[in-house]
Amino acid sequence: MLGSKKRLTVENALAALNREGAGYLKVLRHGSLHVEIYRPQGEDPQTAHTLDERYVVISGAGAFICGEKKQPIEPGEVLFVPAGTEHKFAEFSDDFATWVFFFGPEGGEHDSWLPH
Numbered sequence: 170m171l172g173s174k175k176r177l178t179v180e181n182a183l184a185a186l187n188r189e190g191a192g193y194l195k196v197l198r199h200g201s202l203h204v205e206i207y208r209p210q211g212e213d214p215q216t217a218h219t220l221d222e223r224y225v226v227i228s229g230a231g232a233f234i235c236g237e238k239k240q241p242i243e244p245g246e247v248l249f250v251p252a253g254t255e256h257k258f259a260e261f262s263d264d265f266a267t268w269v270f271f272f273g274p275e276g277g278e279h280d281s282w283l284p285h
Contacts, residue, residue, distance in 0.1 A: 179227055182206040183266065193269070203271040213257040221277040223270040224248040231261030252277030 175181050177196060186194045186206050197204040203220075206227075224233075226246045233242045235256040242248070242258070250256045253276070258265065 177204075179206075179266075183208070201272050201274065205269040205271070206266065207269045208266040209258060209261070213259065213261070215257045217253050217255050218250070218271065219252055219275050219277075220271040221252050221273045222250040223272070224250070225268040225270070227266040227268060229262040229265030231265055232259045233257075234259055 175185075182194065182196050183206065185196070186208060192209050193205050193207040195203060195205050201220075207224075209215075224247070226242050226244050226248070228244050230241070230243055232239055233248055233256070235248070235250055236254055239259070242261075252273075258267075
């Protein structure tokens with residue numbers, strides 16, 4: 170976690186991630202909201218999670234596989250993954266990093282509208 174006096178910026182979060190030497194770091198928790206910074210190296214080992222997720226791509230490019238759908242990704246892109254859905258980043262550049270927002274109840278929220 171970032172220190173309580175640190176601002177939650179990309180720069181501060183990536184610096185903390187580098188200090189930890191990990192692929193992800195939890196940076197904030199409030200109620201059901203958990204915020205992480207995620208920077209996989211080489212390949213994305215993720216499996217399905219029990220909470221809904223929202224990603225906001227910070228840097229880099231590549232592809233995102235969610236269920237049976239594969240799409241290109243770019244900085245600034247917002248992605249949604251319903252709880253329990255297999256997903257991962259693929260073919261991503263070395264500078265790829267993303268915010269991850271876990272939220273809601275276990276098993277996910279069931280009232281949603283998703284763009285086509």
